[in-house]
Amino acid sequence: MYEISQDLSLDKKLEILSDAAKYDVACTSSGSDRRGQKGMLGNSCAAGICHSFAADGRCISLLKILMTNHCVYDCKYCKNRRSNDIERATFTPREICTLTTEFYKRNYIEGLFLSSGVIESPDYTMEKMCETLRLLRTEYRFNGYIHIKAIPGASSELINSAGLLADRISINMELPTEESLSVLAPNKSVKSIITPMSAITEGIASHRLAIGKDARMERAVINDRLSDTIFSDGRRQNGRIGADNRTEGIKDGKIIESINSAILSNNVKSGGIFLPADPKDTSLKRPFAPAGQSTQMIIGASGESDFDIMSTAQTLYKGLDLKRVFYSAYIPINDDSALPSLETPVPLLREHRLYQADFLLRYYGFKVGELLSEEKPNFEVGVDPKCDWALRHLEDFPVEINKASYDTLIRVPGIGPTSVKRIMSARRYGHVNFAMLKKMGVVLKRAQFFITCDGRMMGNIPIEEKFILNRLTDVDRKTAYDIQNPDNSVQMNLFNDFGLSAGTA
Amino acid sequence: MRVFICEHNWEAMLSCIYDAWSSKLGHQNIRLCTSAPEQYSLLDEYVTVSFDRGKAESVMDAVNLKISPQVYSEIAYAAMSSEEDALDTIYRVLILGFAYGPNVLKMVSYKDVARFFEIRRSVGNEAHHFIEFVRFHEIRKSLYVAHIEPKNHIVGALGAHFNDRMPSENWMIIDDVHKESIVQPKDEDFYFKKLSDDEFTRLLCTEEENDEYTDLWKVFFDSIAISERFNPKLQRNLFPIWKRKHAVEFK
Numbered sequence: 001m002y003e004i005s006q007d008l009s010l011d012k013k014l015e016i017l018s019d020a021a022k023y024d025v026a027c028t029s030s031g032s033d034r035r036g037q038k039g040m041l042g043n044s045c046a047a048g049i050c051h052s053f054a055a056d057g058r059c060i061s062l063l064k065i066l067m068t069n070h071c072v073y074d075c076k077y078c079k080n081r082r083s084n085d086i087e088r089a090t091f092t093p094r095e096i097c098t099l100t101t102e103f104y105k106r107n108y109i110e111g112l113f114l115s116s117g118v119i120e121s122p123d124y125t126m127e128k129m130c131e132t133l134r135l136l137r138t139e140y141r142f143n144g145y146i147h148i149k150a151i152p153g154a155s156s157e158l159i160n161s162a163g164l165l166a167d168r169i170s171i172n173m174e175l176p177t178e179e180s181l182s183v184l185a186p187n188k189s190v191k192s193i194i195t196p197m198s199a200i201t202e203g204i205a206s207h208r209l210a211i212g213k214d215a216r217m218e219r220a221v222i223n224d225r226l227s228d229t230i231f232s233d234g235r236r237q238n239g240r241i242g243a244d245n246r247t248e249g250i251k252d253g254k255i256i257e258s259i260n261s262a263i264l265s266n267n268v269k270s271g272g273i274f275l276p277a278d279p280k281d282t283s284l285k286r287p288f289a290p291a292g293q294s295t296q297m298i299i300g301a302s303g304e305s306d307f308d309i310m311s312t313a314q315t316l317y318k319g320l321d322l323k324r325v326f327y328s329a330y331i332p333i334n335d336d337s338a339l340p341s342l343e344t345p346v347p348l349l350r351e352h353r354l355y356q357a358d359f360l361l362r363y364y365g366f367k368v369g370e371l372l373s374e375e376k377p378n379f380e381v382g383v384d385p386k387c388d389w390a391l392r393h394l395e396d397f398p399v400e401i402n403k404a405s406y407d408t409l410i411r412v413p414g415i416g417p418t419s420v421k422r423i424m425s426a427r428r429y430g431h432v433n434f435a436m437l438k439k440m441g442v443v444l445k446r447a448q449f450f451i452t453c454d455g456r457m458m459g460n461i462p463i464e465e466k467f468i469l470n471r472l473t474d475v476d477r478k479t480a481y482d483i484q485n486p487d488n489s490v491q492m493n494l495f496n497d498f499g500l501s502a503g504t505a
Numbered sequence: 506m507r508v509f510i511c512e513h514n515w516e517a518m519l520s521c522i523y524d525a526w527s528s529k530l531g532h533q534n535i536r537l538c539t540s541a542p543e544q545y546s547l548l549d550e551y552v553t554v555s556f557d558r559g560k561a562e563s564v565m566d567a568v569n570l571k572i573s574p575q576v577y578s579e580i581a582y583a584a585m586s587s588e589e590d591a592l593d594t595i596y597r598v599l600i601l602g603f604a605y606g607p608n609v610l611k612m613v614s615y616k617d618v619a620r621f622f623e624i625r626r627s628v629g630n631e632a633h634h635f636i637e638f639v640r641f642h643e644i645r646k647s648l649y650v651a652h653i654e655p656k657n658h659i660v661g662a663l664g665a666h667f668n669d670r671m672p673s674e675n676w677m678i679i680d681d682v683h684k685e686s687i688v689q690p691k692d693e694d695f696y697f698k699k700l701s702d703d704e705f706t707r708l709l710c711t712e713e714e715n716d717e718y719t720d721l722w723k724v725f726f727d728s729i730a731i732s733e734r735f736n737p738k739l740q741r742n743l744f745p746i747w748k749r750k751h752a753v754e755f756k
Contacts (some may be wrong), residue, residue, distance in 0.1 A: 010722055011720065011724045014721055014724050014725055014728075015724050015725075018724075018725050018728045018729050019728040019729075020728050021728070021729075022728070022731055023731070035669055036668075036670055036671070036672055037672070038672045038673055038692055039672075039673050039692075040672075041671060041673070042670060042671070043668075043669045043670050049636065049637055050637055051637050051638070052638070052726065052742075052744065052752065052754055053739075053740045053743045053744040054726065054729050054730035054740070055727075055730040055735055055736075055737065055740060056730045056731045056732075056734035056735055056736050056739075056740070057736040057737075057738075057739025057740045057742075057743060058730075058731075058734070058736070059743070060726070060729060063725070100722065102718045103718060103721075103722060103725075105643075105649060105671060105674060106640060106641045106642070106643070106649070106716075106718060106721050106722070107639050107640055107641050107651070107667075108718075127641065133558065144543070157755070180635075221531040228721040265545070301657060329734075331731065331734075333731045346733050346734060348734065371638045394510075400684075422613075425611050425612065426612075426613045426614065428611065429608065429611055429613075430612060430613075430614035430615075431614065436613060436619065438613060439613070439619050439622070439623065440613070473627060
C-alpha cells in the first residue's frame with residue numbers, strides 16, 4: 001500500500017478522512033461519567049453532549065475520523081473498499097492528537113471517534129490505533145471521551161489495550177445474517193465478528209466485577225421500575241453472563257445462533273479473559289471500556305426483515321450485553337450487482353422505525369416478540385411501533401393515569417420515561433388532570449386515546465381501532481403508506497368513519 | 506397593588522422578597538419584578554428595592570433552614586430566568602414552601618409550582634444548550650475566549666462544567682446580552698464578573714483574531730454531513746438559528 005501524493009496538507013487529510021468516516025453512525029459521547037483533573041484536559045458526562053448538528057441533522061459529538069482510508073478488504077457496500085478509485089490518506093498519530101485536543105479546547109467536540117480501514121493486516125492497523133490512543137492519553141493528557149472501532153481479526157491483546165484506553169469500543173456487525181455477510185463482505189465472517197465481541201463482553205464484565213460493580217452494564221433507571229424487561233433476567237443472576245440469556249427459538253442459521261453458541265461455549269477461552277496486562281503501568285490505570293460496547297447494522301442493503309434485525313439486536317443486548325445497537329440506512333455509493341441499484345431511495349423511515357423499536361426495548365420494557373412476529377415481519381409505515389402495539393391491544397386501554405402502575409403507564413403512546421416519572425411524583429401530592437399532563441410534557445395528541453384522568457377521557461372517544469388509527473397516522477406518512485399498499489386505501493365514509501348515523505328526522 | 510422592583514441579581518432579589526414579605530399587605534396585593542414595567546399603571550404603587558446584605562441573608566437562612574437547601578438551590582437556579590414573572594413565581598412558591606415544607610416543588614397541581622417548574626426547566630435547557638454550543642476562540646497563545654447571547658442570565662451556570670472540563674487552561678465566557686462573564690485563570694477557581702462598558706467594548710473584538718483550527722473545524726463540519734440525508738429542518742430544530750450567532754461553523 002503506498003500513497004501517490006505523500007504530502008497532503010492537514011485540512012485536505014481531514015476532509016478525506018472525515019468524509020470517509022461519515023457513514024459510521026455511532027456519534028454518541030454517553031455512558032461514561034468521569035470528572036476532570038488538574039493538569040489534564042477533559043471530562044466525560046454520562047448523558048453525552050452534542051456540540052453541533054450537521055446539514056443532515058445528525059449530531060456532531062465526536063471528532064469522527066478514520067486513521068486511514070486505505071483498505072485491504074473489498075466489502076461491497078463500503079466507500080473505502082479496495083476496488084474503489086478514491087483519494088487515499090493517512091493521519092499520523094500526532095496529527096490526530098493535535099486535532100482532538102485543539103478542537104476539544106475550543107468546545108467543538110466531546111472526544112474522538114477513531115475508526116480505520118485495514119492497512120497491511122488487522123493487527124498492524126489495531127496496533128497503530130492503540131499507539132495513537134496511548135499518545136493521546138499520556139503525552140497529550142487527554143481525559144475526554146474516546147470511542148474506538150475494533151478491527152475484526154485483530155489479536156485479543158491489542159483489543160484489550162484499546163479497551164483500556166477508550167471509553168467505548170465497538171465492532172460493526174454491518175449485516176444481521178450469515179448469508180448476506182458472505183455475499184456483501186466476503187472477507188469477514190460471523191465468527192470473526194462474534195468472537196472479539198464476546199471477548200470484549202467478558203472483558204468488560206470481569207473488569208466491572210473487579211471494581212465491585214454488577215457484571216452487566218447499567219441501563220436506563222426506568223428499567224429498575226419495570227417488572228419484565230429484556231435486561232431483567234441478567235440482572236437477577238448478578239454474575240456471569242450465562243446461558244440463560246440466549247434468545248430461544250428465533251429463526252435458524254442466523255447470527256443469533258452464532259451468538260448463542262459463543263455464549264454457551266464461552267468462546268473467550270481462546271483469547272482468555274482480559275485483565276490489565278501490566279498492573280504497575282500507572283498511566284493506564286483505567287477501567288475497561290466504561291461506556292460499554294456497541295455495534296451497527298446496515299439497513300436495506302440486503303433482504304432482511306425488520307423482525308430479523310430486531311431479533312439480532314435483542315440477542316446482542318441480552319446475550320452480549322451491548323450498550324447500544326445502531327442502525328444505518330444504506331446509502332447506495334457503489335455500483336454492484338450484489339447491491340441495490342444506485343437509484344434506490346435511502347430507507348430513512350425504516351431506519352427511524354427501527355430506532356423507535358430499539359428505544360422501546362431499552363427504555364419501555366418491550367420485547368421484540370411483542371412488536372413483530374414471523375407473520376408480521378415489518379413495522380408499519382403509517383404509525384410508530386408503540387402506537388401499533390397499542391392499537392393491537394385495545395383491550396388493555398384506556399388506563400387511569402391516577403392509578404396505573406409503571407408497567408402500564410410506560411406502554412401508553414405519548415408517555416415516555418420522563419413523563420412517567422413526573423406523573424408518579426405529581427400524583428403523590430394531588431390528582432393529575434389533562435392540563436397538568438400537557439405541562440408535564442405528555443404528548444396528548446397520541447395519549448388522549450388511551451388514558452383517563454379520574455375516570456374521564458379527554459373527549460368523546462370510542463375505543464375503536466379504525467377510529468384511532470385514522471387520527472394517529474400523520475398525513476405525509478399516510479400518503480406514503482397508501483401508495484405502498486394500494487389495497488388498503490378505502491373511500492372515506494361519513495357513516496362508518498365518523499360515526500354519524502343516518503338521520504331519522 | 507404594590508409592585509416591588511429590584512435589579513436582576515440574586516442578592517437584590519432576596520432583599521426584594523424580604524421587603525415584599527414584611528410589607529404585610531397581603532400576598533394577593535403585591536407583585537415582584539426585576540425590571541421596571543414598560544407601562545406604569547395609575548392604580549399601582551411602585552417601590553424600588555436595593556440590595557441589603559442583612560435582608561438577603563435572612564431570606565437565605567429562612568429558605569435553607571425552614572424549607573430545604575435543595576429548594577434554595579432550585580429557586581436560585583430559576584432566578585437566572587429573564588421571564589417577567591420569574592421573581593413573582595419564586596415568591597409564590599416560597600409562600601407554599603413555608604406552609605408545606607421541602608416537598609413543595611413536587612406539588613405541581615398548584616399553578617405557581619407548575620409555572621415555576623416551567624421556568625426552571627427553560628433555564629436548565631438553555632444552560633445545557635450553551636454548554637454544547639459555546640465556541641472558544643484562541644487569542645494569543647493558550648487564552649480562550651467565548652461569546653454567547655443567551656436569553657436568560659445563564660453564564661454563571663456554565664462555570665462548573667467548564668471548570669471541570671478544562672481546569673488547566675485560561676478561559677473566559679462572555680454573555681454579550683447581559684454583559685456578564687465568568688473567568689478562569691489556569692489551575693485556579695473560576696469567578697463571576699459583571700463587565701463594565703469599557704471592558705466589554707475591548708473584549709468584543711476577540712472573535713476577529715485568526716484561529717487556524719476554526720478553518721479546520723469548518724472543513725470537518727462540511728465533510729461529515731451526508732448529502733443524501735440533507736435535512737435542514739431537523740438541523741434547525743436541534744440547533745436553532747438564534748443560538749448559532751457565535752458558532753463558527755455557520756459563519
